[in-house]
Ligand SMILES: [Ca+2]
């Protein structure tokens with residue numbers, strides 16, 4: 001009996017894990033000026049895109065639908081939809097990689113509250129005569145353009161949303177895994193302090209290590225880039241690391257002149 005129970009348990013794990021790989025989508029954020037480079041944070045006022053990538057290892061899918069809700073946390077209340085040259089929503093919604101031509105029978109977006117006050121939600125449904133073929137790895141199919149105009153900090157998030165009523169808009173046919181919410185930090189660099197390279201709100205050794213990681217270990221860019229320029233010259237380089245250490249531990253001058 002025990003062997004039978006263990007066998008059933010193992011089969012059930014196998015079924016659950018194989019189902020979770022059927023098809024999936026996830027979100028990335030990148031600035032408009034540096035597309036295709038995912039980042040964890042963005043400065044207020046800087047245009048960016050939230051990119052939706054999808055993978056289909058389920059097999060041919062004749063029709064699917066999904067929906068997203070965008071919202072802010074902390075002090076982020078307003079999200080301007082930004083024209084990225086798309087075909088929908090005044091240019092703020094761009095489809096890529098022949099997404100539209102794939103869904104030749106029906107293909108429509110429906111927005112709800114698509115203004116500058118959060119939350120905003122949008123739904124898509126499509127059907128195809130031939131079906132969405134299996135893809136090899138994630139493919140970027142949809143981009144949403146935004147620009148945060150709040151002079152505060154917080155996060156912008158995207159998640160799936162279930163709409164009650166006659167239509168169920170949550171990743172139908174089959175069960176798309178989204179695993180949201182996906183959230184990214186919004187910085188306000190106008191309030192940042194010169195030399196606070198990690199934008200943590202204070203000067204300490206972490207600012208020096210942040211710059212070391214950025215310059216020499218492929219670490220992330222300083223969230224508010226120019227404040228990493230602690231010595232006030234035109235570059236961020238090893239001298240800024242030395243300047244911060246000199247200021248913190250040897251009574252050196254205070255960082256100033258970071259951002260021209
Ligand atoms: Ca800091």
Ligand SMILES: [Ca+2]
Nearest residue numbers: 229233235236
């Ligand atoms: Ca410098």
